[in-house]
Amino acid sequence: MAEFPFHTLMIQGTTSDAGKSTLAAALCRLLRRDGIAVAPFKPQNMALNSAVTADGGEIGRAQALQAQAAGIAPHTDMNPVLLKPSSDTGAQVIVHGKVRADMNARDYHRYKTEAMQAVLESYQRLRAQYRAIIVEGAGSPAEINLRARDIANMGFAEAVDCPVIIVADIDRGGVFAHLTGTLDCLSPSERDRVIGFVINRFRGDIGLLQPGLDWLEQKTGKPVLAVLPYLHGLHLDAEDAVAATQSVRGHxxxxxxxxxxxxxxxxxxxxxxxxxxxxxxxxxxxxxxxxxxxxxxxxxxxxxxxxxxxxxxxxxxxxxxxxxxxxxxxxxxxxxxxxxxxxxxxxxxxxxxxxxxxxxxxxxxxxxxxxxxxxxxxxxxxxxxxxxxxxxxxxxxxxxxxxxxxxxxxxxxxxxxxxxxxxxxxxxxxxxxxxxxxxxxxxxxxxGLGAVDAVDLDSLREASLERLADATAPLYQALKRLETRFARCEGVVPVKRG
CATH class of the missing domain: 3.40.50.880 (Class I glutamine amidotransferase (GATase) domain)
Structure with missing residues (x-):
């Protein structure tokens, strides 16, 4: 079986909620199954769903879920910068798990240079401990107004010289425009580090999608690494937004x-x-x-x-x-x-x-x-x-x-x-x-409900992670077969299988 060829792999999305968090969790679980010590990482997260770590800090809830997928305890290094919005223009800035300050958007933009140092410190500590790092971007790398001093997407990828996958949600519509438009907004060096695309939440006849996949690969010169199915009924922690759809079931x-x-x-x-x-x-x-x-x-x-x-x-x-x-x-x-x-x-x-x-x-x-x-x-x-x-x-x-x-x-x-x-x-x-x-x-x-059988949320979460990993296995296998300038880079520690 081929080894996983990347020490660090970053997942970016064409939009928020494209599936970055769940894809990172799935890859963490698949690497864990392969006996590879893996850690999740999100340089900057903006979310009001957070978790308390064993080292007494605060990180995004999604990174805690990804740590569970990896089989390790959540740590503040997994999300070194967390922004918790307190108004439309301001947020509480949390660095390495602790409150640093409350800042408006302009003040935080100026602070990003300092924040990047905290990000790189955390990344280097994780890199020294784990064979693989799965990095989740934030929002979209095509947000031109946020490119200067970027620490969340391509700014981080360029700083550590890691490959990038771009994921798009086909359920939103316009998936090919999302992918080609995002690529067009990147600089030449940023486009070069994109190793392929993932189309997420597909349902229907894959044969009807194939002409579009062929067109996308021909136009961009980038492979479609996987088309992942729409999975209903997953019990996984949301990064931030309240679910838009609700089902009326019980009395x-x-x-x-x-x-x-x-x-x-x-x-x-x-x-x-x-x-x-x-x-x-x-x-x-x-x-x-x-x-x-x-x-x-x-x-x-x-x-x-x-x-x-x-x-x-x-x-x-x-x-x-x-x-x-x-x-x-x-x-x-x-x-x-x-x-x-x-x-x-x-x-x-x-x-x-x-x-x-x-x-x-x-x-x-x-x-x-x-x-x-x-x-x-x-x-x-x-x-x-x-x-x-x-x-x-x-x-x-x-x-x-x-x-x-x-x-x-x-x-x-x-x-x-x-x-x-x-x-x-x-x-x-x-x-x-x-x-x-x-x-x-x-x-x-x-x-007032009376005697009920309790929900074991942790068991539901574990079952969902396993199901998610099974569905993502084709992407994992495609990555293991991929040969790029990022693969088998110098200094990679040999895989130790349990």
Missing amino acids: FRVVVPVLPRISNHTDFDALRAHPDVDLQFIGPGQPIPPADLIILPGSKNTRGDLNWLKEQGWPEAIRRHLRYGGKLIGICGGFQMLGEGVDDPHGVEGAPGQSEALGLLAMRTELTRDKQLLQVSGRCAFGSGDAAVSGYEIHMGVSRGAALARPAFVIDGRNEGAQSADGQILGSYLHGMFDTPQAFSALLAWA
Whole structure:
């Protein structure tokens, strides 16, 4: 069997959501199957879905999934620069897992030269440890306005001299225009390092596509390395965007407002997967339907999203929901919204000030400059009080008040979160509370669904990674057969098979 010929391989896309994240995860799993030590890498990520690493930092959620595919623990070097948007023009800049500053777009553009040094430091550390590095680009390399000081796509590829695959999503339409147009926007040296194309999410008769593939190869001189199928029903962590399509299945209705700065909506993946649950994300202007359970999600801008909730009529809907016996959960920023107020004296999320919250729990939150980043475990303090739970905390703020005397969880020996005296409201800083099967069952029983078989999200994720890898195997074999100037480069460590 041929060895994998590349030490570093970068996947770029014609658009956002072309399939870069899932393709990187699939290649990590295939390399792992071959006994090749592999690590994922994304130089710069802009996402509000993040994960806490074992070394106490924060990275994009997609890189944590890719690390699982590779069979290794997530580390901050896998995503050295993470941007978490807090407004339309500004973002929190996280470097090597820690908050560096809040910057607007122009300030960050000037900062990119320094950010590139952090990127290269992380890359070199990974390169010294792993036989293969699978790199994921961001957005598209054809964004001409972002080419100067680029660290996310071709700027990185040129800096480390690695080959690039370009992937396009045929389900969007215009796939050949996407690929040829992207190639035309690149410089000659950047075009030279593109070793081929991948067409993603194909469904139909491949024979009808073949004339287009032949035309593309003739026009560009680049091979189509693989046409990958549209895979339905994958249970994989989304990098950022909330799924546009939702299926109504179960009889137990759960609704979640899609806040403008919603963060870590992966908290609801286990609910989405359960056959008894009808999970609905409610966007701006949509009617708020009746529900058994309302969940206020995490937020990167609690005060701003709180104002949005008020404008959309959620406080009235929530009071009506509680009046008729419904249950309510607030997670992280959503938990802060349940209190009497949110204070931002230091301008952590924008202009300093105070916001009146929903007034449903006797507590108040002060936003702080220090971010809490923890992987935690413990037990549920509601129901029988013995259900195990694990998850992670990512928040900037401290909540205080009488409501905390009735905790939602006991985490590492300390009380965490709050419950209302009437048992209808539960709030916590704990992300991933539904991911532990015991906690999932306890939370759904508390919310009124009764005894249910829990979803084992980790098993679903593993099965999806295996299925994804199987579908991507033709690309992997094509790469192993490929001979380019990048193949079998000097200094490559021999493959060690387990």
